[in-house]
Amino acid sequence: MKQQKIGSWIAIIIGTLYFVVPLIGTFEFSLRMRRGEYSFDAYRVVFADPRFQATFGYSTLMALLTIAVGVLIVVPTSYWIQLRLPKLRPLVEFITLMPLVIPAIVIVFGYLRLYNTSSILPLTGSAHSTDLLLVFSYVALALPYMYRAVDTGMRAIDVRVLTEAAENLGARWPTILFRVILPNVRAAILSGAFLTFATVIGEFTMASLLNRPAFGPYLQLIGANRAYEPAALAVIAFLVTWACMGLINVVGHGKQIKAAP
Amino acid sequence: MAFLDLSDVRKNYGPNTVVHKFDLDVERGEFVSFLGPSGCGKTTTLRMVAGFEVPTAGAIRIDGRDITRLRPNQRNVGMVFQSYALFPNMTVADNVAFGLKIANKPSSEIKARVEEMLNIIKLPHLGGRYPYQLSGGQQQRVALARALAIKPQVLLLDEPLSALDAKIRVSLREEIRSLQRSLGITTIYVTHDQEEALSMSDRIVVMNEGRVEQIGTPFEIYNHPRTRFVASFVGTLNILKGKVVDPAAGKIVIDGQELFASKRIAHLQAGEACSAALRPEAASLHQSELQEAAKIASAFGRESGPRNRMVGTIEEVSFLGSVVRIRVRFKENAVSLDTFNNPNTTPPARGMQVTVSFAREDLLVLEGAEG
Numbered sequence: 001m002k003q004q005k006i007g008s009w010i011a012i013i014i015g016t017l018y019f020v021v022p023l024i025g026t027f028e029f030s031l032r033m034r035r036g037e038y039s040f041d042a043y044r045v046v047f048a049d050p051r052f053q054a055t056f057g058y059s060t061l062m063a064l065l066t067i068a069v070g071v072l073i074v075v076p077t078s079y080w081i082q083l084r085l086p087k088l089r090p091l092v093e094f095i096t097l098m099p100l101v102i103p104a105i106v107i108v109f110g111y112l113r114l115y116n117t118s119s120i121l122p123l124t125g126s127a128h129s130t131d132l133l134l135v136f137s138y139v140a141l142a143l144p145y146m147y148r149a150v151d152t153g154m155r156a157i158d159v160r161v162l163t164e165a166a167e168n169l170g171a172r173w174p175t176i177l178f179r180v181i182l183p184n185v186r187a188a189i190l191s192g193a194f195l196t197f198a199t200v201i202g203e204f205t206m207a208s209l210l211n212r213p214a215f216g217p218y219l220q221l222i223g224a225n226r227a228y229e230p231a232a233l234a235v236i237a238f239l240v241t242w243a244c245m246g247l248i249n250v251v252g253h254g255k256q257i258k259a260a261p
Numbered sequence: 262m263a264f265l266d267l268s269d270v271r272k273n274y275g276p277n278t279v280v281h282k283f284d285l286d287v288e289r290g291e292f293v294s295f296l297g298p299s300g301c302g303k304t305t306t307l308r309m310v311a312g313f314e315v316p317t318a319g320a321i322r323i324d325g326r327d328i329t330r331l332r333p334n335q336r337n338v339g340m341v342f343q344s345y346a347l348f349p350n351m352t353v354a355d356n357v358a359f360g361l362k363i364a365n366k367p368s369s370e371i372k373a374r375v376e377e378m379l380n381i382i383k384l385p386h387l388g389g390r391y392p393y394q395l396s397g398g399q400q401q402r403v404a405l406a407r408a409l410a411i412k413p414q415v416l417l418l419d420e421p422l423s424a425l426d427a428k429i430r431v432s433l434r435e436e437i438r439s440l441q442r443s444l445g446i447t448t449i450y451v452t453h454d455q456e457e458a459l460s461m462s463d464r465i466v467v468m469n470e471g472r473v474e475q476i477g478t479p480f481e482i483y484n485h486p487r488t489r490f491v492a493s494f495v496g497t498l499n500i501l502k503g504k505v506v507d508p509a510a511g512k513i514v515i516d517g518q519e520l521f522a523s524k525r526i527a528h529l530q531a532g533e534a535c536s537a538a539l540r541p542e543a544a545s546l547h548q549s550e551l552q553e554a555a556k557i558a559s560a561f562g563r564e565s566g567p568r569n570r571m572v573g574t575i576e577e578v579s580f581l582g583s584v585v586r587i588r589v590r591f592k593e594n595a596v597s598l599d600t601f602n603n604p605n606t607t608p609p610a611r612g613m614q615v616t617v618s619f620a621r622e623d624l625l626v627l628e629g630a631e632g
Contacts, residue, residue, distance in 0.1 A: 158344060164313055165346035167333045169360030169411060183350035 030231035042232035051218055059215035063200035066138040067193045070146045078150045079181055082159045096147040099140050104205040130210055137206045145195035153188020194244040202237050264289035264447050265415055270319035272305055279305050281471045290445040294458040297468035303451045307417050312336050323414050339408030343420040345400040347392040353403050354388035360411035378406040398429040416448045434461055455495045467491045489627040492538040499539040501594045505529045516592035520569040523622040536627045543623035544598035547616045568618045575613045589617050
């Protein structure tokens with residue numbers, strides 16, 4: 001028993017060191033821009049850079065649009081599968097896992113072949129339509145996280161019985177979906193949304209190959225030319241990601257709506 | 262014309278027929294229970310009335326209006342689910358008000374109706390609570406209030422008490438029945454609990470394997486079961502196997518002892534095998550002929566009409582508190598009978614030879630060769 005406890009503690013310590021030491025190292029390095037003393041100069045430079053603001057703002061917008069489109073696609077799909085087509089669940093799960101299996105670079109080259117300027121649907125023809133393509137590609141990229149989060153939420157409530165209860169009281173489909181189902185999977189949708197945000201905000205491959213001014217390519221550009229600022233940006237990106245994780249926890253455990261026992 | 266009318270309703274899932282030719286007329290204000298084991302088609306039939314399942318054939322009418330193909334939200338039928346199905350994101354008051362809001366009732370009317378319903382279910386102070394803050398019994402009451410708030414033409418209850426513990430189940434079933442009586446609402450109640458069905462219903466529909474076995478009052482179902490299934494499913498029952506001797510006289514032989522049934526046996530021939538049913542409470546136990554005569558004469562002022570007698574040996578004595586259950590074996594067959602516990606008398610011992618007597622009208626020969 002005691003040996004087991006010691007083993008667990010050793011595993012925890014090794015795991016913590018593995019994750020924390022590089023972070024501490026990066027953070028410490030980001031503070032050494034001023035010779036001989038610690039300072040936040042690297043952060044000051046990063047925040048003052050108009051490209052940082054532009055790319056971060058662009059990626060934030062893309063992330064929000066991705067979340068909106070993702071929710072509109074995933075929630076009704078998951079609801080319908082739960083309610084009427086449970087046999088399709090394995091197939092849909094397989095499809096949603098594809099972006100984890102197929103590298104982003106393969107997907108984006110596929111997009112470029114399908115939607116180039118000489119195709120039937122020339123989405124790469126203008127900046128706005130390329131933004132649209134980028135949003136859709138992000139939706140595909142974040143699909144495993146969004147679908148799993150929403151599906152888990154749907155499974156936690158008895159979708160079929162709640163739907164029938166609402167229908168029995170005279171409700172139609174839009175009312176059932178927006179007033180009964182959505183509020184009860186709100187925490188799950190927000191979890192999916194934060195995971196999507198964390199995925200999109202630092203995404204490099206798709207934004208770079210579609211030539212969009214996103215935060216990921218900016219990180220890469222700074223990393224290639226500067227010393228201390230990339231470390232500061234890495235810490236900032238890390239904090240944004242962890243803030244998202246924290247928000248998932250807050251939303252999940254805050255005003256939690258429990259299913260009736 | 263019946264208020265709720267199900268005529269020739271059938272339901273198939275692919276090649277499987279789950280409800281065969283279901284015919285039922287329910288009068289306005291009547292409380293009818295569908296009773297049967299799991300998978301007998303009772304919930305499917307209820308769901309067809311609610312509109313969640315579409316019948317493969319047949320018609321369902323409420324107050325003369327054909328609702329067979331209407332969507333559930335167009336039927337004005339209230340339903341209470343086994344798992345309560347309260348909306349977890351809404352308070353008790355919001356749950357009760359949901360159907361009224363959907364119907365675009367004025368807010369003053371909604372408020373008054375919600376208050377009225379919460380008073381009816383005796384939870385006027387819990388309007389602001391969420392479902393997870395209520396006990397199972399309270400949740401089911403709220404579900405009932407929500408279903409009744411929209412003033413449905415028919416109330417459907419799908420095993421509403423099966424998730425509750427025994428004591429709450431008994432008190433809540435009395436509340437449901439008294440509420441149903443006071444509102445005069447036509448009600449269909451699905452249950453697999455025969456005690457629930459017997460104690461609450463005006464009529465019971467006993468179902469088995471998608472078929473209606475018998476429709477009748479609780480008294481008829483319990484005392485005059487038409488089939489062996491009804492007899493064995495409703496209450497405890499002794500099934501005795503024997504042979505028909507004289508169908509016209511209702512005479513049969515069981516383990517070599519001649520007995521008379523309640524009526525002539527129209528469906529069987531002499532020499533055919535038969536099954537007879539006897540309720541445990543219908544039989545009396547006697548250690549001597551004298552004791553038997555005295556007991557019969559004093560039994561609830563009943564006249565000691567012609568009775569059947571069987572001699573056997575006590576095989577088992579089970580003390581059940583207020584009742585002592587005694588099993589008497591003859592040869593192939595055995596009979597369990599119940600006697601009230603008397604603290605001043607020791608229960609009879611195993612191995613004792615005794616006479617079991619019962620009125621002719623209590624011995625029921627069941628339909629079908631083997632009942």
